[in-house]
Each structure stands twice: as C-alpha cells, then as structure tokens.
Amino acid sequence: MMDNDNGSGNRSPLSRRRFVQALGATGVTAGFAGCGGQQAVETTGSSSDGNAENAASDTATPAPVDSETKRKIQELAYVTNQTLPVLPLQEKLAQSFQTTDDWSVPSKDSPNMQLYWPTEWLPRTGAWSQSDGANDSKLTLAQWAVPQDSQYNPWNGKNFAEPRRMLFDRFMRYNLAKQKYEPYLIADYSLDGETMTLSVREDQTWHNGDQVTATDVANQIKLDIYNGGSLGQFVAPEDKGKVSERVTTVDDSTVELSLTMAANEEVLLAYLQPKYLVAHESTYGEYVQRFDDAESDDARSKVLGDLTSETVPEPVGCGPFQFENADTQRTLLTKYEEHPDAGQIDFPEAEYLYMPSNQKRWNALINEQTDGSATLFMPSNKLNQLPDSVQVSLIPRHWGLGLVFNFEKEPVDDPRVRKAIAHVINRESVAKNSGAGTNSKIAVTYPSGLTGEFNGQIEGHWLEGVADKFETYGTNKSQTDKAAALLEEAGYQKQGGTWKKNGKALSIPIKGPAGFSDWVSGAQTVVSQLQQFGIEAEAIMKDTSTYWGKDYSNGDFVVGLQGWASYDQAYPYFHFKWIFDSWDAKNAWNLSSEFETPVLHEKVRDSKTVTPAEIVSELATSQ
Template sequence: MMDGHDNSELNGQQFTRRRFVQAIGATGLAAGLAGCGGQQAVDDTPTESNSDVESTSIDVGDESLGLIQELAYVTNQTLPVLPLQEKLAQSFQTTDDWNVPSKDSSKIQSYWPTEWLPREGEWTSANGSDDKRLTLAQWAVPADSQYNPWNAKNFAEGRRMMFDRFMEYELSSQEYRGYVITDWSLDGKTLTLNVRDDGVWHDGSSITATDVVNQLKLDIYTGGNLGEFVAPDDEGKVADRITAPNKTTAEVSLVKAFNEDVVLPYIQPKYLSAHEGTYGEFVTRLDEAGSQDERSTIVGELTGMAVTDPVGSGPFQFEDADSQRTLLTKFENHPDAGNINYPEVEYRYKPSNQSRWNALINNETDGSATLFMPSNKLRQLPDSVQVSLIPRHWGLGLLFNHEREPVNDVRVRKAIAHVVNREAVAGNSGAGTNSKIAVTYPSGLTSEFSGQVEGTWLKGVTNQFETYGRSTSQTEKAAALLQDAGYQKQGGTWKKDGNPLRIPIKGPSGFSDWVAGAETVVSQLKQFGIQAESVMKDTSTYWGKDYSNADFVVGLQGWASYNQSHPYFHFKFLFDSSDAANSWNMPSELEAPVLNDQLRDGQTVAPASLVSDLSTAGN
C-alpha cells in the first residue's frame, strides 16, 4: 500500500494497489500516489541504517513450519513472481516540543506510531512547550472527508485518533496486544473475544461486546475477508454466528478450527466505529433480510452513506473541519485520556508528498505515520525530526502472466531471475534512503530486515533454496536455461526461431520507486541480450485495464500481502487470490521439486491446497 495513506482496513478487506486506486477515484488518485514513491532523489547518499531493526525469532509449530517451507520452495522453484525487494516505511516524529521514543525503540514498531504512541503516553508535549496541539497531515480535503468505514471514499485520516483499534500488533516481536479486545481465546471453532469494560462512546454511552459484534457483522456483510472464516447460514446471514452472551464477551463461530495466526490478523486492525445510534439499524436490517437482493440493497445504502459528524470511541473527538484542516479535541472520558497532556489534534490538508515534506521541513507538522522521503529532502529536515523505519512486509516484484509467452516457460522466468541484480534494483528504487533491501531467497517470505527468513521461516533448509544471485548476475546459468528452452544468442540478442526474446515490463507511471526499479531491471536484461522495455502506463489505466485484464507479459506488483506478516497471507495472495486467478492467470497446479516428501508425494502440486492446510495447521 502507499506509505502515508494506509486504507487497508477499509471494509475489513485487503486492498491491493489496484483496488485502492479504484476506491479513492480520480480526484483522490494524485494524493494517494504521493505516498508511494514520491519524486526521485537527486543523489544516493545513505541517510538511514537498517541496523536499527533488531533480529528477532518467533515461535512456529512443526506442522505449520513444514507447510510454510514447502510453499516457499514451490515459489522459489517455479517463480510465479520474482520478488525483488522488501521495504521499510519511514515514520517521522519531532522532538523539539515533544517527548517521543527513540527511533530504534520497539515502541515505534506498530501500525501506526501516530495513533498508538499518544494513547500509551509515549508521544507527549514536552515540559515548558507552548505547543498544545499535535499537528499531522491528511490526504483528502477535510471538509469533504467522512467517517463511515464502509464507505471507501474519503475515509478521513482523523479516524486514527477518533476510533480505537481492536488490538495492537507489535512488528518487531510479531505479538498481539490487547486494547478494545483485552484478551482472546480460540477453542476449536469458537473464537472468544473479551471486551474492555471501561470504554465510552463520545456520546457518553458505554462500549459493550454488542458493539464489537456489530462491527464484525457489518464488516462481513460488506464483503470483508473475515467472512471466509465465519460461515453464514443457509440464508446468507451471520446473526447467530457472531453473538454477545454478555456485555464484555463476544463469540465468533468459525467454519472450522483455524490457526490463530490466520484468524487474528483479520480481527486486530479493525477500528471500533459501529456506534449503535449510527449503524444499529443496518445491523438489524441485514440480520433480518429475507433475501440476498434485499441485503445487497441495504449494503448499498450503508456503503453510500457519508458520516460527517461521527460518534467515536477513541481519545479524541471530532470538533470541526474546513477546507484546510480537521480539528479534534481530547475526549476526557476515554480510559487513556490521562496519558495525553495536550487538548487538541489537528490534521492539515497536505495532498502531495512535496507538501508533506515541506511541512516537516518547516515545522508545520509534528510527525507523519509513514511517508517516503528521498535523501535530498531528508537532509533538509531540522535536527529535531527523527526518522524511524518500520517493516512493511512486502515490496516490488516482477509478476509473470502465466498464459503469455515467453514467460509461461519456467526456464525463461528462472533465466530472468539469474540476470537481475536485485541489490541494484533495491538501491535505485530506494533513492538513497536504505529503505529497500534486496530479497535473498525469492520464496514469497518476508521479514528480511529482521532476519526471520533465514532465522525462522527457512531455518535448516536454506541450502535447498536457489538465490538466483542476489547482488551478482549469474549469466552462465541464465544462458544455459535459455539454451535448454530453445534460444540461441545471435548478434548479441537471444532468439528462438529467428525471433528475438522480448520482455516488455508494464507498470504504473505514478509509482516512482517502482519505475526506478523497473528501469534497472530493463537495463540489466538488455545488457544480457534480452530485448526488454519499460512500458509505464497512467496509473489508473494500468490497474484498471492492463493489470485487471491480464494485458501484460511481465507486470509490476507487490509480491506479498502488505497488510499482514504471517506467510499464510503471502502465499494466499500468490496462489489463491482473485489477483492470482484473474490478473496473472496462475494455474491450479505446478510442477516443482519436493522439499518434504511427508507433505507431498510427487512433483505435481496444487499450492492453494497447501495454503488451505496451512490455515488449520497445528489445530
């Protein structure tokens, strides 16, 4: 997703970049794109170090680990996508008038620091400071913003302070922490959520488990991914699948006994916004609807409703908005209000990367959740602005259309992988910020920055995986693969039956970091003798036509599920998603060597089946 404009919680669904562009529409497109790559830096002087991110290891069961490694091996050996790099997001905090944790503190490692640190008393006004208003930025025009999470248009940035998330997810340790949901348990098919008993809506009413139930129901009725785990009844309803047996307990009935690591990521990021007075009637009507057509009509009403005077659940409440800023004031009855020593939060209208860069440089804003800033701009920041780096668990990849020649041949895909110097791609697309790191093992696994690929996910089996040359082109291996596929090098160009090997790479022109990465790949392929070219399209055209209609040979796309870190989500995206089926024509079966013969008995494999097994592994 674009750094700085994370709409991944919308409708409870995972939004790809393509779906994000469709959701914000033409008027919001330029603003959204600004958060992704921004402008190219004029030089490549490093300004930040990846060494601030600690190496960590997490616990994973033997059955889960075996499936993860097998899926990683299938990905490594068949290359449905060539992962090029993994990224860090830059997060900004000012320290002149504010007390904030150091940039390498684990307290920064959450999505997003601007919403969690104030609640925890870790972003406070410094003693003696005259600044009593925390000032941040928002993409959409404040007066045009709205606060209905099921209406994807202009869902305002102020939601981060106005609504409480269900849980916190600490990235460095990959641990969940309670918040609205204080505790949870998964017993077979029943997920029990314990709700804090001191929450208060901004109208003074108490927050109860019924509010949590309503939030989950509306998310599922509007198409949220949690619906894959909570089976509706024969009439398409979830009324008796999600219930509140008492004021502090919500129970969710699942289709089967899923792995907790798979279920919780769909619960954790949700904002509690389903206020009874605003949304209760929709829940009742959807629960009682007599047909799918009736439900569709009600969902249409819900998703078309713009809420401009919201009743929130967070530590700040809506005050007013005009063309330039949204003003929030502290809600004194919030259980964590005592941790906050300033009365206001302001979101100023900053619709481009350049305006956000200048706001930080000129001390107009006090921080940014996440924003890409190239090195030449970083050097203009005052000493009082610290830059933290947050793992994003995804990055730029080359996506192969499996129904288009020549990349429908795995030998050609592997040859490309051997030619591409991923280190150079990461360096050029990072624009001197060290915020991109080359993928060591193209396998669909993330956590390169924290050492978990080798230290956890592939521990003990890395020698079985092909690196394809991380920083050095392995042209001899590439040549052997192309020769085996029937190509010969003639006059410096690889040809088959007299026709040159052509690799056009399509992508969105608005994502400058991706464009830089693609141009680097094209240069490397050309030098090897492949007629490669960069075909950058208008961003909305690329996602709305070329990508969605599978009109490409090689396309640019994120190669992992940016919204979660667990490998299940990355492999589901690669092998069992609508994108995989419709955009890159992923076949249901692949031919791949076997890593663990206890998991499969032949080289023909259906990866989606392994992904399904992973969702319940260990239960």
C-alpha cells in the same frame, strides 16, 4: 480504503473485485500495493537515513509453529522459489517521522516505535507528549484528501481519511518487531476449538456518551464479513445468511464467534487486530439489521450497495479525540476526556492539514509545519534538509517491490523465461536504486515468498535446515550463464546481441504506476539489466489510477509491478495466500492452480504436481 491499514488482501474490508467496481479507476489505487492515490507513493516508497538494523529489535520472535506446519510453510516457499509465480525483488522498511523540538518521543531505535503506527499509538500511551516549554499545544499531522470532502464510513472506502487514527480505536495493538498482539479495545480473548471469545474493554464510551458494548463489536465484525472480509472464511464461508447466528453477544462485554472449523490463532488475530471500531449503533445499526434479515444474496447485495455508498462526514467516534470541524485545509479534533487513555495525553487538540503530495509533506517536515508522519517516502536529498529536531524511525513492513507475471501472456508463461529473468536481475542494485540513496530497501536473498530479511528470520527460522535446497538466483548478482542456458533450452538464440526465437526478439514490457517513484526507479534498473543481457525490455509507466484500475485489474500486462507479499504480516500464511489464492493471483495474474515442481517434503506432498492453494488452506487451520 485509503492507506496501508486496508490495502492487502487479508486486511481489506472490500473484496478486491468489489473494490474495483465500487471505486472505479480513480479510487482503485487504494486497493492495490498499499494505499490511495499519492498516498500509495508514501507507503510503497519508504526509505530512511538510518541503518536497516535499527528497523527491529534483536529480540524479534517469529510465530512458533510445530514441525508439520513448518514443513508446509517450507513447501510453499519451495514451490514459489522453483516456479516463480512472482519474483520478489526487495523487502522494505518504512520511514516514520517525529519532531522533537516541542515533543518528547521515544528514540528512533526504541521498540516503542515498532507499533502499527507510531502516530496512532504513542500519544495514547503518553509516549508522544509535549516537551517542557513547548510553543504549540496541538499535534499537527497531514492528510491526503480535502478535509471537508473526507468521510468516515470504512465500507465506502473513498476518502476514509487519516483522522480516523485518533477518532476510532483499533481492536488490538500489533508490535511489528516482536510480532506480538497486545490487548486494547479487545481486552482479552480465548480460542477453544471452534469458539473464539472476545472481551470488550470496560469504561469505553462513544463520543456522544453511549457505552461501547459487545453489540458494537459484533456489529463491526458482521459488517466486515458481510462486506467480504477475510474473517468470513472461518465464520460463514459458504452462507452469509449464517453470520447473525455465528457472531453473537453473550453479555454487554462479551462477543462469541462460532467458527465452522478449528482455526490458526495467529491467522484469526491478524484479521481482528487492525479493525477500527466504527460501527456505532445509531449510524450503522440499521445496516446490520437489514443484513441479518436478508434472506438472499440479492437482498444482501442491495444492503451492501447502500452501505458502501453511504458517506459519514461527521463521525461519532470512540477514540481519544473527537471530531470538531473540517474545512478545505484542515480537520480539527479535540481530546475526548472520557476516553480511558485521556489522562495520558497532555495536548488538547490534534489537526490534520491538507497535503496531497509527497513534496508538500517533505517541505512541511523540513519547515517544521507538521509534527510527524506515520510513514512517508523521503529520498536522501530531502532527508538531508531535515532539521536536527526531526528523527526518522524505521518500521518493517514485511513486503516490497516484486514482478508479477501474466500467465496467459508469452513469453512469461514459460517458467524458464521467468527463471532467466531472475538470474539476470541484480536485486542488490534494484534495492539500492529504488531506495533513493538510503538503506531501507533490502534485496531478497531467497525468492520464496518469505519475509524477514531485516532480522534474519528467513534462513534462521522459516528455512532452517533446508535453505541449501533453495535457488538464490545468483545471490542477488546476475548469473547470465544460467540465464542463457535456460533461454537456449526454451528455444531462444542470441543473434546480434539480442535473444530471439523464430526470428522474433524476446520482449519483456514491464508496466507499473507512474506515481510510485521508488517502484519506477526499481523498474528502470531491471529494464537496464535485461537490456544489457540482450532482452528487449522496456518500462511502461502508466497513470497510477489507470494502471491499477485498468491495466493491472484487467490483466493487461506481460510483467507488472506489485507488492509480492501481504504487507504488515509476518506470518507466512498471509504471503502465500496472497501469491496463490488471492483475487489478484486468479484474475490479474491468471495464475494456474497447479504447478509442476520437485518435492521438498514428502510428508507434505508425494507428487511433483501441486496445488499450492490447498496447502495454504491447511495452514489456516493448523495449530
């Protein structure tokens, strides 16, 4: 669980609680806010020299929904906007780098760049190929973990290294701009009521020559569910012992999922798309059999412990490149000629060099030691040093920096204080400063849990017809008069330039991970604005692993830094599930299950008292 593929609640193969227990303080960074260790800085701090409009095609099409579903989405957005369980500050666009001296790649504003991720998909389609007269026949990228210490068991999570992008095939492609799922290893699918059928691509083999079959795909899904994956809520929400009966093979190329309820197709596809097919029978078959045979939770826990502690240093993959060797400095892969896409790939090798810091990766791109990067935070002073041969593309991430509140801590347990904070903060300044002189951070217009600032889909689609009901909290400019009124209502008075209650100053300590450089800049901007207003705010930046593994996961904060949405997902269900029904919301933020807020749509609820998680659950099954 070492990067942006697996970090959010809907994508994680490990539950957040189990992830904390499995990896401890050092590894837990991967489970929250993006990716592991320094890699978290890479994906959470993306920025660009380009314009935000380049991030997505003008033809981006949000998921179609019926009027009832749209009302539920708007109601959840309204609850978020009126109660501020989190305060969204900005939405981000990720930088992706490609060199063009030895390589032919699509232009930076091409729709082909809007795939999850370009370094993974473009070579497969022949869109990342050698230029005429190229000097190097290897595609050179970077990895965070020491190559010979890397391993390829995704259920272990620790040091699941970047070469997996070429070693294994994902179930599907996802175009972030078009918000469209495209077939890949899963060549076709159908959803009929409570039955989902998946068809496996033909002529796919493992690197040892074994045929890829429906059994392999079924085993991958089973292991993910046994390990707490989100698809389990539709397949076996109450009894994991039923998984073997509900994930079955019809024939060698067909998998059938028997659901316990009719489910939203958009939600199911989002849970299936990012999966890598890793579950090679000879490596993982014994674990599947043991899980299937287990008759108690204790027995399944024993199997899970064995699975999550297993390391696989030399994997049997199914992707277009196979594992060759690894030492202290690089992992070498060679093209697997039997892969269905091998004919479109015109380079014989790919290597991943050990580069454990952003600085090393910046210098590698500047000095043309690497040929690209999936995503990477590079501030403007470093961007200006890139040679002309390096292009920077922007990819929407559908999340960004936010403030999360511990609902068991004063003073932020009071919604008036949270709203006052929102009115004081100038989100435009936060976005600008955390973007390090680039245009990739976009200030949130409506703090509502909805994403899509980069293409106008919030006001133009999700909040169509109701946007004027939503509080902008100053439309990104501080509204100190409103903030003052709220604090006075909450019992505070401004004395000697400081807001106080019963003689005690209003204090807002904000904790965050020191390694996330763009988040640190954003937090410092927030603190400065609150201080200018008379609130005793301070930024407490902790060692990254300590913050995630201790302070954050144990709820040891008043205000914390965290992503406010479920990244890489455009459909609002995932964002509201993250805000109202995630492990983090229940355990780290100590979020209340009920809120008191005015009603937006009486057809959704008829009382000011609302349980948002119930509406989120309804969205999961809406058609």
